[in-house]
Amino acid sequence: MPPHATMQANPPQTLGVVWEGPMDKSHSKLTEDWAEVARRRVAALDADAWLPADSAEAVASSLTDLLRGLHRLDELELGDVEPATTYRPVGE
């Protein structure tokens, strides 16, 4: 099972923390967790074939931000919201 699949099944336990506010231990841990998940996902790409080392780090850094942001989408309380359908203007 690839690392990102593990991630989906077992999200880090710190994910319930509210992220806004002062940097504290839980915030640092949270950041560290997503960075690790990002590094694992990039490594699974066989990134050496894709990118120079510094680019792989840049990808992992961007992916860390993205995964952290994706987690924060839970703040929207998605509940039973279904995915938007493509090929229609949203809200139409």
Place this chain on the structure above:
Amino acid sequence: MADSDELCQSTLSEVAGWLKSKKVSPVELLDAVQGRIERLNPTLNAFITLTLDEAAQEARQAESEIAKGQYRGPLHGVPVSLKDLYATRGVRTTAGSKILADWVPDHDSDAAERLRHAGALLIGKTNMHEFALGSTTINPHYGTTPNPWNSRHVSGGSSGGSAAAVAAGLGHASMGSDTGGSIRQPAAFCGVVGMKPTYGLVSRHGVFPAAWSLDHAGPLVRSVRDAALVLNTVAGHDPRDPASVDRPPVDYTAGLERRLSGMRLGVAPAYVSEDVAPDVQRAFWDAVRVFERLGAKRVDLELRSAEYAAVTTSTISGSEVASTHSRWSDTQLADYGEDSRRSLAIGRCLTAGDYLKAQRARRAISSTVSRELESVDAFVWPTTARPASPIEEGGDGLRTRPNEVLRAPHVLTRLANLMGVPAISMPCGFTSSGLPVGITVAAKAHDDATALRVAQAYQLETEWEKRRPVVQE
């Protein structure tokens, strides 16, 4: 009559009038534009492929038709370009890539068909960020398109060649594409008008995709009225595009001059944050005061859920881009520039769960924001947080902190793609160093006419769109 440079730098609306009244012929106009391209394109590198011989034939045909009273409309005899991801029959279409460097389509994109039918002269295919996967038009295969206002700065992107060409008078309109600001950001950086219409209004048939559910096709021009004229030509139902909407045609020039008295204009002050350059803030708030002076009633919006728009669009576009490119990314990776490889790598790291979560967030954000926007007729924000960045920094004024949850102008620029609403960027000032600043006017889905009307009222009151860059030869 205007001299050659004035002919080139006039608006589409102006030259259309001269062509119709036969004060200028299409051949004369094309000759002027061709001369200017020969002088300035070596500096600007705005075109990947020029089609001036074919355009000359079209100009002679247009001249003959107009002389016989067979005037087709405002684009008849007008030099126009296409971003090089619009398929053009018999003309190579690279999408700014090495992979498609030799692709010569056997068909036209819908926009190319409609422009030809309207009698426009297709003068060439413009430079762009490789596969539209970035926003600088620093292209590893075809070179960089610098900013016409300052060649040390980027033109923006991904439709940077189109914006630079229009700003510099190398054609009177250009068709671009916009997945997260790729028409509006280069328009803002280059001091021209760029419009992303309502999703589905302009067919993407024959436009190489970036992210299907976010991609829009639209014009870059020198005035709001020009945008309306091009939209009149390229909008319309096309069953070849699954996103295309089937609605009665609209004349987008009708009602353009109506007053703004009583119109409710939304502003989200929290998104004009400390991240926004002081020159941009000043130009934006000055513009808001102009709208108020014109009779618009300012309504402050909070738009809390919109702060999630950037991460949502990044996830959707990353996933869709990875899918689009799966045909090549396993076997021809070395043919992509490093910038594109990074984009593809991020997309390939996302899961189906990530994508669906983003599409669920898209619905939630759109629903919440739509309710808030019911209190306004139109909505304005700075198109970018900063003006065009120096090329040497490889910089990008739109996608600063692209994947974070935050309140900043680029988040609203991307929100327009997420929701599919019309948004038009136009010049609203200049920085102290002489770089253009853009403001965006957005409206509700399928109310493109209101976005155009509000933008037109501003342009009639100000002079920013009349400024032209002096391009060093």
